[in-house]
Amino acid sequence: MSVTLAGYKKPNTEGSVLQFKKQYENFIGGEWVPPADGEYFDNPSPVDGKIFTRIPRSKKEDIELAVKKAHAVKERWGNTPAAKRSRMLLKIADVLDKNRELLALSETWDNGKPIRESLAADLPLASDHFRYFAGVIRAEEGSMSEIDANTLAMHVKEPIGVVGQIIPWNFPLLMAAWKMAPALAAGNCVILKPAEQTPVTVLLFAELIADILPPGVLNIVNGFGPEAGQALATCPDIGKIAFTGETTTGRLIMQFASENIKPVTLELGGKSPNIFTESVLAKKDSFFDKAVEGFTMFALNQGEVCTCPSRALIQESIYDEFMEKAIERVRKIKLGDPLDPTTMMGAQASEDQFQKILSYFDIGKKEGAKVLFGGEVFENKEYPGGFYVQPTIFEGNNKMRIFQEEIFGPVVSVTTYKDEKELLEIANDSLYGLGAGLWTRDTHQAYQIARKIEAGRVWVNCYHNYPAHAAFGGYKQSGIGRENHKMMLDHYRQTKNILISYDQNPTGLF
Amino acid sequence: MERVPRVLVTEEAQKVIDQLRGEHGELMFHQSGGCCDGSSPMCFRQGEFRIGLSDVLLGEVHGCPFYMSRSQFAYWEHTQLTVDITKGRGASFSLEIPLGIRFLIRSRPFTSEEKKALTPIESVS
Structure with a gap:
């Protein structure tokens, strides 16, 4: 065994x-x-x-x-x-x-x-x-x-x-x-x-x-x-x-x-916004629990995902209560031995990547973002030579560099918005447009906001699912073309058109 | 008035630049963005990466021009950059990768005093 x-x-x-x-x-x-x-x-x-x-x-x-x-x-x-x-x-x-x-x-x-x-x-x-x-x-x-x-x-x-x-x-x-x-x-x-x-x-x-x-x-x-x-x-x-x-x-x-x-x-790559609307908190039910888990998805794969939900946009009216629950959930992320099946977050992929994340902790703090959780190296006693960081939550504004660059680490930058207009301004104020998350109980909002977000993949009431049957790819500087889905085959093929006449008679042109 | 530089370089990084220049000739930097090795500065042979109207020149580091795309600069212009190195194996086509090290950017926001005396950026024509 x-x-x-x-x-x-x-x-x-x-x-x-x-x-x-x-x-x-x-x-x-x-x-x-x-x-x-x-x-x-x-x-x-x-x-x-x-x-x-x-x-x-x-x-x-x-x-x-x-x-x-x-x-x-x-x-x-x-x-x-x-x-x-x-x-x-x-x-x-x-x-x-x-x-x-x-x-x-x-x-x-x-x-x-x-x-x-x-x-x-x-x-x-x-x-x-x-x-x-x-x-x-x-x-x-x-x-x-x-x-x-x-x-x-x-x-x-x-x-x-x-x-x-x-x-x-x-x-x-x-x-x-x-x-x-x-x-x-x-x-x-x-x-x-x-x-x-x-x-x-x-x-x-x-x-x-x-x-x-x-x-x-x-x-x-x-x-x-x-x-x-x-x-x-x-x-x-x-x-x-x-x-x-x-x-x-x-x-x-x-x-x-x-x-x-x-x-x-x-x-x-991208700098994907994960958007939480006030209806999320209308009830303290399993959907609310799912949304809080959705926030925590920034830590999946140590944040080394092109669609890492690395910006969280939370409606002002629910901010305090939502963040209290979110921080509580992030605190439960288990770090440790990557070979232990109960470990949730392992090592960053390489030393330079690790150093880059630390450089973002540094600029985030220098720009005045508030560290709500983490913000430091994680000392993994079992592997002192490995590259581990704590899951980290910054609070700041969308003009800060930690809101604009893909850190590619377990780092989420959180900010608030008042209404749908401001939500879209912040969500689309990015060079990139790969992914986005939208959490709402309002079906009209779910469709209308999803359509207005400039991103190739908008997860509504879910995040980080990657079924082969769903197209994946970016708007803006996030790239060209798609992956997944059968449409992908056309990125690897030419179209041959064979134009056949079944008419026995000459055209009469010459 | 003395101008405040937008981009600096550490001594360790200068040594690496010298080593690479010895091997490849004149060099240039372009600041990347996005996934994986995004946010890292890329070092190429001078002229290998095609600079265009969409780029700005922030200054020189140890004799190498340092460029960034104009759209990215809009989000970075309030910070001073320092080209440093770290151990590690980055991906991308940057020339230092076979050496087992990677150029890395460290940053700090300019003070309001410094903002009055910043080196002007140059457009690429």
Whole structure:
């Protein structure tokens, strides 16, 4: 039994379900290939700050090899019947489910998130993503229109061919699944570059599914952004590039794509408002309890979520009473050993991320925001070398930098509004528009306010649900394109129009 | 009147800039925003990142121009920035990442006295 009452055993210890290799390679053309110039980098765990494996430091040559292998197989893969591709995706989903504990433990060790979350969210959502796209491609169709009695327009979807995907470090395997599943379902070959902070789990995943996909269909090349990432983004033989990250790199990727006239999809984060209207407090029932829990969602995944509800907008008339309950709930967040299944918040993903959060504690205080809770490092006695912070509530105003920048930590900045007009002014006073939460008992308000919030996803009376069947993506500087939902397939395909005449007679023009 | 700089750089960061300049040539910074490594300053080879009319030049750090998008500057202009470094492995295409360190911004609000004497920003033309 790999789990005890005290939690999961640490990887690489006796009896642990997970024994990491000392070194991993790139997954190219169905084989494990060392980087061309033989360089590797150390991969530490943010749980204890210690190095536990080595990862290839790949460069342009490695990316080019992967692109070559992908091109060699793209036609065969693109012409594989949807039924067959679908079956392979279903098999991948089954492998994910079967190895849920192993992969969840790896994700926790590499990223720092609590095992409770990787078991309950990252893994089941990843396998469901493969199943969703496996299902969608069996049911969808192209279209045909009769232009006139003798002319027919057919619209057939064709894969782009070979696509590049650069994924983030907050949900390493799940974000890989979000990008891989639709691309593979649509018939593309993939070159995936994992984040250099969290490269391991997707490599374990590749080990497990290596025999399911034909060699060359999925290629994973590791390395640093300025070396491997940039080589992928600038490669002229990539038909499309998808990226999740921040705005400057997003712009740079668009710039590179413009040089080769390639499409891009970008998910660049947000500063999502979580809005609590006065009707929430009309009754002290289970819905009220749900709303207070909704406030606390800023601590999910240590706040390292692009849609972290990092701004809470609370109607003035209920502020004091609501905040009293909210602080009470935040106080109950259990910090501790990420391997303990009762721990709710684990380590921040890396040392620089940890330092960045501390720099925001600093500027928040200097700008005069009031710390209502936390605001300090969390000393994790079990792991003195790990990167832990306390869940933190600031009270201030929307012009402060802690209200405008994505801290990517368990930090919420709270402010009040008087009425709907002010609610919308504050909610939309942001460079970003990825997510928003709206809590109300008034159905008219629920729809009307949701429509006026400039964001791609508005959660009404819920937060942080990510079903594969719901489109996810940003307005404003939060990016271009969507993820999830069958519409995602069109980000990975071309539309072929075949215009057919059934008229035997010449047009008479010449 | 002596102008108050909008962006400073620590000695440790200067050493890293020197090291990177030795390896890559002239450098530039662009302040990022958004998810993951957002809020971190990005260091590129001079001219590699295309600066446009949407950007402003805040000043120079150790001989490198430091830019930010104009829309982001509207929310940052009341604070003085200091480019520092920390250990760690950031993502993004910033040049220092292979060194196992990351540029980091530390900030403080300008005093009302300082606000009267700030270095003017330059538009990019």
